[in-house]
Amino acid sequence: MSSDTSFTDLLQEQLLKQIESGSEVAFKEVYHHFYKKLLQFSFILIKNKEAAEECVEDVFIKIWRNRTDASTIKNLKIYLYTATKNTSLNYLSSKANSSINKPFDAVNIVITDPVCPEQLLIYRETFEKIKSAIETLPPKCKMIFKLIREDGLKYKEVAEILNLSPHTVDAQMTIAIRRIAFSVKEELEKTK
Amino acid sequence: MEPENKLWKLLALKLSGEASDEELSELDSYLKSFPAEQSAVNSIEKYWNQKDDLENTGDEMEEEKFHLILNSGNEEEKIADALPVKSGKLYRYKWLYAAASILIIFTVGFLIKINIHDHSSVKTGIQHVFVKPGSRSQVILPDGSVVRLNGSSSLTYSKDFNKNVRDVTLDGEAYFDVTKDPNRPFIVHTSNIDIKVLGTLFNVKSYQQDETIETTLLRGSIEVYNKTDPSAPKVILKPNEKLIFRKKQAESVVPQTKNKVDSGHSAGSNDEISISALSPNQPDSLKEETSWLYNRLVIDDDNFIKMAEKMERWYGVKIEILNPELENYHFKGIFQNESIEQALDALQLTARFKYKIANDTIKIMK
Numbered sequence: 001m002s003s004d005t006s007f008t009d010l011l012q013e014q015l016l017k018q019i020e021s022g023s024e025v026a027f028k029e030v031y032h033h034f035y036k037k038l039l040q041f042s043f044i045l046i047k048n049k050e051a052a053e054e055c056v057e058d059v060f061i062k063i064w065r066n067r068t069d070a071s072t073i074k075n076l077k078i079y080l081y082t083a084t085k086n087t088s089l090n091y092l093s094s095k096a097n098s099s100i101n102k103p104f105d106a107v108n109i110v111i112t113d114p115v116c117p118e119q120l121l122i123y124r125e126t127f128e129k130i131k132s133a134i135e136t137l138p139p140k141c142k143m144i145f146k147l148i149r150e151d152g153l154k155y156k157e158v159a160e161i162l163n164l165s166p167h168t169v170d171a172q173m174t175i176a177i178r179r180i181a182f183s184v185k186e187e188l189e190k191t192k
Numbered sequence: 193m194e195p196e197n198k199l200w201k202l203l204a205l206k207l208s209g210e211a212s213d214e215e216l217s218e219l220d221s222y223l224k225s226f227p228a229e230q231s232a233v234n235s236i237e238k239y240w241n242q243k244d245d246l247e248n249t250g251d252e253m254e255e256e257k258f259h260l261i262l263n264s265g266n267e268e269e270k271i272a273d274a275l276p277v278k279s280g281k282l283y284r285y286k287w288l289y290a291a292a293s294i295l296i297i298f299t300v301g302f303l304i305k306i307n308i309h310d311h312s313s314v315k316t317g318i319q320h321v322f323v324k325p326g327s328r329s330q331v332i333l334p335d336g337s338v339v340r341l342n343g344s345s346s347l348t349y350s351k352d353f354n355k356n357v358r359d360v361t362l363d364g365e366a367y368f369d370v371t372k373d374p375n376r377p378f379i380v381h382t383s384n385i386d387i388k389v390l391g392t393l394f395n396v397k398s399y400q401q402d403e404t405i406e407t408t409l410l411r412g413s414i415e416v417y418n419k420t421d422p423s424a425p426k427v428i429l430k431p432n433e434k435l436i437f438r439k440k441q442a443e444s445v446v447p448q449t450k451n452k453v454d455s456g457h458s459a460g461s462n463d464e465i466s467i468s469a470l471s472p473n474q475p476d477s478l479k480e481e482t483s484w485l486y487n488r489l490v491i492d493d494d495n496f497i498k499m500a501e502k503m504e505r506w507y508g509v510k511i512e513i514l515n516p517e518l519e520n521y522h523f524k525g526i527f528q529n530e531s532i533e534q535a536l537d538a539l540q541l542t543a544r545f546k547y548k549i550a551n552d553t554i555k556i557m558k
Contacts, residue, residue, distance in 0.1 A: 011411070014411060014431065018411075023476050024262060024476060024486070025393075025482065025485070027262070028258060031258055031261070032254065032258075035254050035257075036254070053257070057257065057260070057264075060261045061261050061264045064261060064262060065264075126239075127239055130235070149207070149208075149240060154208070154209070154210065155208060155210050170201070170204075170205075173204040173205075173208065174197060174201040174204050176204070177200040177201075177203050177207070177236065178196075178197065178200040181200055181203075181229070181232045181233070184232040184236060185229075185232045188231055188235075
């Protein structure tokens with residue numbers, strides 16, 4: 001189950017229409033839904049909290065400023081992530097003044113640590129194992145895993161945002177799950 | 193692909209919500225042929241489906257930033273290559289100045305005075321939230337639904353909330369952001385109507401002393417049932433429609449079709465329920481139904497009695513109109529940051545009356 005089932009395409013469309021007619025409530029809803037996710041996404045790319053905040057702000061300011069054209073956005077989710085990626089990469093290239101070909105290779109992707117007290121007790125060790133398995137995934141694989149699990153994006157959406165083929169996303173997700181499964185099995189063997 | 197790899201591929205698809213029915217049953221049969229993998233699969237599913245804290249909003253910084261963005265987005269000038277963080281304060285103050293500026297347009301007119309009488313009983317329950325006059329509050333229900341309560345409003349729900357049906361009882365005005373759950377409908381009970389929803393955004397105004405109950409749908413869909421007449425068909429509301437239920441004329445219910453104007457002529461029926469469309473181009477902050485969420489009190493062609501009631505709830509005061517003649521005055525306008533004195537002074541610019549404030553009671557006279 002993805003964590004993002006509540007934000008359907010239909011809802012996005014409705015919200016965009018409302019934003020177009022100037023609804024602050026609709027804009028606020030979109031903002032709160034995506035702000036933290038986009039902030040983390042931008043932070044992964046540029047590793048600077050203040051700069052990441054600026055980038056995400058710019059993305060939202062742009063939407064609000066151009067709200068009368070809001071309904072021309074086809075897919076809000078992909079638009080937001082792509083705009084955040086572009087703004088962040090622009091920031092980096094303006095900073096570094098050098099082209100960045102593989103933005104994920106040198107970055108530290110922080111995986112959100114879920115907190116669930118009851119389950120934590122029973123599954124703590126297994127979950128720790130899973131977490132460290134995720135931590136050691138290759139950067140691209142980890143980024144894909146994070147966007148799909150934590151941000152609830154679809155394979156197709158991740159592919160579009162990261163400029164990959166859906167097949168690559170599928171393959172990377174299989175690698176991620178297989179690696180996690182192996183580490184879990186190791187843990188289970190130990191407790192037997 | 194090796195069969196084992198296929199298993200992990202299918203599991204990844206399932207977790208991501210990408211798997212088709214065929215792939216799901218394929219996964220099941222794979223698991224049957226690899227029973228040793230079952231517990232690993234269970235652990236991964238458990239881990240995947242944990243709720244993250246990420247979903248929780250309400251961060252103060254995030255909220256503050258939002259206003260900054262709104263304001264910057266409202267300005268015409270171009271963004272100078274990415275907002276410098278330090279200028280954030282400046283922007284914020286600008287926004288405050290803009291918000292503080294008073295916005296009043298008033299007109300005075302005459303119309304028939306409306307009597308207010310009707311009393312409905314308030315049900316008792318385990319959880320009872322009451323918001324006193326003059327303040328506004330927010331409640332988060334056990335299912336995660338958010339209810340924002342306007343002044344002089346109470347919300348009641350039982351400890352069984354969340355079991356099969358999510359029942360709440362409202363007296364007053366509230367804005368509901370209901371968490372989706374198709375298996376457990378969310379029902380708002382008011383004195384005369386029940387509103388059934390599955391997951392949506394809407395406003396309900398049902399003060400005991402008001403002669404009407406109003407519900408405005410912002411998103412999704414809601415069903416409205418007449419409690420006094422269970423045989424009456426339910427009314428389904430579409431987004432940006434507002435339903436008004438008149439309590440005075442009870443008995444038979446014939447839901448009027450969208451057109452409010454031609455109501456009241458069909459044989460024997462009365463317009464107990466009417467539906468009207470909200471103006472689509474008006475921002476929520478200016479609509480009377482949602483303005484309170486933005487701390488704005490909207491007076492929309494109300495007579496003095498109705499306006500006084502609104503002001504009583506808004507400012508938490510008592511208003512007595514000593515001169516009946518004044519009751520027929522009509523007003524239009526928006527209050528935002530004014531004190532009650534400033535508001536009354538502004539009203540005096542358009543209508544001739546005097547007022548006296550003693551403790552929490554305001555006397556209005558000619």
